[in-house]
Amino acid sequence: MSSADVVIVCEAGKGQTEAANARLIAAGVELAAHRGGRLACLLSGHGVLAKATELAGYVDDVYLADSPQCEQFSPLAFLKAVQKLVEDLRPGAVLFGHTFIGMDLAPRLAAKLGVGVASNCFGLAMDADTVTFLRPMYRGRVHAKVVLESSPLIATLQLGASQLPLPNKAGNVTRIDVRPAESATVRPIRTIEPERQGVDITKAEIVVSGGRGIGTKENFSLVNDLADALGGVPACSRPLVDMGWFGTSRQVGLSGNTVKPKLYIACGISGAIEHLHGMKESGIIVAINQDPGAPIFKVAHFGMVGDLNELMPELIAQVRAARAATGSQSR
Amino acid sequence: MKIITCVKHVPTSAVTPRIAVTKIGIEEEGLSYEVNEPDLYAIEEALYQRSLQGGSVTSVTVGPARAKEALHVAYAKGVDQCIHVVDENSRGTHPALNVRAIASIAKKLDCDLILAGIQADDDLQGQFGIALAEALALPVVTAVTEIRANSSARMVTVVRELGAGYKQELEVDLPCVLTIQFGIRPLRYTPVMAIVRARSRKIESIDLGALGISPEELRMANPVRVVELCYPEDSGRCELIDGPAPEMARNLVHKLVEAGVV
Numbered sequence: 001m002s003s004a005d006v007v008i009v010c011e012a013g014k015g016q017t018e019a020a021n022a023r024l025i026a027a028g029v030e031l032a033a034h035r036g037g038r039l040a041c042l043l044s045g046h047g048v049l050a051k052a053t054e055l056a057g058y059v060d061d062v063y064l065a066d067s068p069q070c071e072q073f074s075p076l077a078f079l080k081a082v083q084k085l086v087e088d089l090r091p092g093a094v095l096f097g098h099t100f101i102g103m104d105l106a107p108r109l110a111a112k113l114g115v116g117v118a119s120n121c122f123g124l125a126m127d128a129d130t131v132t133f134l135r136p137m138y139r140g141r142v143h144a145k146v147v148l149e150s151s152p153l154i155a156t157l158q159l160g161a162s163q164l165p166l167p168n169k170a171g172n173v174t175r176i177d178v179r180p181a182e183s184a185t186v187r188p189i190r191t192i193e194p195e196r197q198g199v200d201i202t203k204a205e206i207v208v209s210g211g212r213g214i215g216t217k218e219n220f221s222l223v224n225d226l227a228d229a230l231g232g233v234p235a236c237s238r239p240l241v242d243m244g245w246f247g248t249s250r251q252v253g254l255s256g257n258t259v260k261p262k263l264y265i266a267c268g269i270s271g272a273i274e275h276l277h278g279m280k281e282s283g284i285i286v287a288i289n290q291d292p293g294a295p296i297f298k299v300a301h302f303g304m305v306g307d308l309n310e311l312m313p314e315l316i317a318q319v320r321a322a323r324a325a326t327g328s329q330s331r
Numbered sequence: 332m333k334i335i336t337c338v339k340h341v342p343t344s345a346v347t348p349r350i351a352v353t354k355i356g357i358e359e360e361g362l363s364y365e366v367n368e369p370d371l372y373a374i375e376e377a378l379y380q381r382s383l384q385g386g387s388v389t390s391v392t393v394g395p396a397r398a399k400e401a402l403h404v405a406y407a408k409g410v411d412q413c414i415h416v417v418d419e420n421s422r423g424t425h426p427a428l429n430v431r432a433i434a435s436i437a438k439k440l441d442c443d444l445i446l447a448g449i450q451a452d453d454d455l456q457g458q459f460g461i462a463l464a465e466a467l468a469l470p471v472v473t474a475v476t477e478i479r480a481n482s483s484a485r486m487v488t489v490v491r492e493l494g495a496g497y498k499q500e501l502e503v504d505l506p507c508v509l510t511i512q513f514g515i516r517p518l519r520y521t522p523v524m525a526i527v528r529a530r531s532r533k534i535e536s537i538d539l540g541a542l543g544i545s546p547e548e549l550r551m552a553n554p555v556r557v558v559e560l561c562y563p564e565d566s567g568r569c570e571l572i573d574g575p576a577p578e579m580a581r582n583l584v585h586k587l588v589e590a591g592v593v
Contacts, residue, residue: 016494073499075472100494104473107458111465116554119456132558139452141347142357143563150554185470185504189488194496206592230593242514248496255492255512263592273455284592286583287569293347300569302586304579314580322584322593 004037020097057167206232213268271296369448394423
């Protein structure tokens with residue numbers, strides 16, 4: 001391999017894996033083509049040969065770190081696999097998904113190599129000899145174009161909705177041997193499954209979400225009522241889970257659920273990046289917020305700036321009236 | 332248990348900072364600052380662990396004179412000691428410098444546990460805790476939502492997020508660095524008067540030179556170079572609905588009916 005080559009660190013686990021891998025493949029293909037190099041993929045896990053074979057349809061080489069130690073995420077074992085591959089291949093760029101695993105591994109690799117990392121990137125721009133990474137700063141209120149003045153380039157990429165194209169390659173799958181240190185200072189014990197209670201918000205066609213701007217727990221009835229009037233389900237953003245109002249089964253965002261309903265209404269949600277990850281692919285997005293500068297308006301189709309306490313009761317009444325007129329039943 | 336929490340003083344999250352004419356930074360004048368929110372969670376967790384295990388909590392920040400305000404909040408919340416590494420030059424925004432400075436203090440304090448917020452709300456990089464652990468050759472776990480300490484066994488059992496509702500339980504040997512996820516425990520309200528009273532508490536002020544960080548190192552390249560800042564482009568698609576509340580609601584519902592989603 002050479003510094004023109006690109007490594008993407010794909011995932012075989014649960015959760016955001018598919019969206020992360022799709023984004024990594026799309027960006028990796030583009031970057032490797034631009035640099036005239038090969039595209040390699042690293043996959044760590046246990047019993048994941050089928051996934052490796054699937055990924056081989058998109059890249060030149062798949063390196064498979066398949067071992068019982070990688071059954072669940074192990075920061076040390078996974079890092080060793082990436083480090084070994086980077087030492088062996090000397091690629092010019094190593095890309096991770098901006099998942100909790102990528103967010104953990106990319107800075108670890110950068111720290112080990114003494115190089116920079118651009119995290120949370122939503123775009124890459126390439127010209128003759130420079131790759132510019134586009135990433136949010138200041139809670140997403142400002143965007144930055146950054147360049148990495150170290151090699152290899154290391155970045156985490158925001159998850160995309162990009163569906164995988166039809167596979168057009170037949171990459172080689174090569175197993176690599178990774179043994180974690182005997183005296184591991186970090187020891188994974190178990191993976192904890194998500195709580196599953198009540199409705200599955202990922203299956204709903206209409207989702208009405210409340211955020212910090214709702215103010216009080218009592219006031220969340222506005223969100224419930226609007227969801228009810230629309231025949232949808234209520235959901236929430238992270239702060240309400242942090243305050244203990246709801247469990248993560250109701251949470252939209254990177255830590256909770258990714259939803260893609262035909263209608264998503266965000267009430268009192270400013271639109272932190274972590275939240276946008278979980279809903280930006282929705283069919284129609286409506287944002288209701290007091291702050292016209294809130295990042296949520298950047299992804300919304302329709303926006304209403306104002307006091308939720310005034311706007312939402314009106315909206316609930318209008319929705320009920322419209323649905324009564326068309327004969328739709330609210331739940 | 333001796334705990335250090337790392338605190339960053341960042342522009343308040345409620346407003347959009349003005350981009351400076353150079354386009355590579357923001358205008359500090361007129362901007363208000365606050366404690367990085369994830370770092371507040373780290374302070375809350377440190378205080379909780381102290382309540383169970385005994386010991387002390389020291390909060391450390393790197394930044395210009397104004398960054399002391401972050402430490403007033405830390406004192407008001409109940410930490411035992413605060414240290415301010417004065418950095419008027421890069422003003423707390425140089426990642427490698429922050430790591431060097433806090434690593435140097437952590438070595439002197441000989442602590443058991445270092446807590447840092449999962450990310451800083453200004454640069455959103457999420458790499459400080461990991462880089463600090465690497466500099467100190469300590470283990471690190473990120474995105475931690477629960478800590479159960481067993482200091483006699485010199486280790487902690489932690490729960491971390493893996494995304495999409497999945498979590499993971501791990502054991503980590505002490506001393507270690509943990510990056511703290513939002514919501515690890517509720518943020519208690521801090522009365523303004525408590526912060527005012529905390530202003531009289533002693534903050535140990537340390538110059539970079541005293542930590543052996545030289546002016547040359549101050550100029551050391553930051554491998555992540557911002558070439559341009561801009562405001563997020565409008566997707567151009569957001570149609571703002573204006574007017575009195577009843578009219579706005581009627582307009583929106585009309586549009587949603589037209590779009591076939593209601």
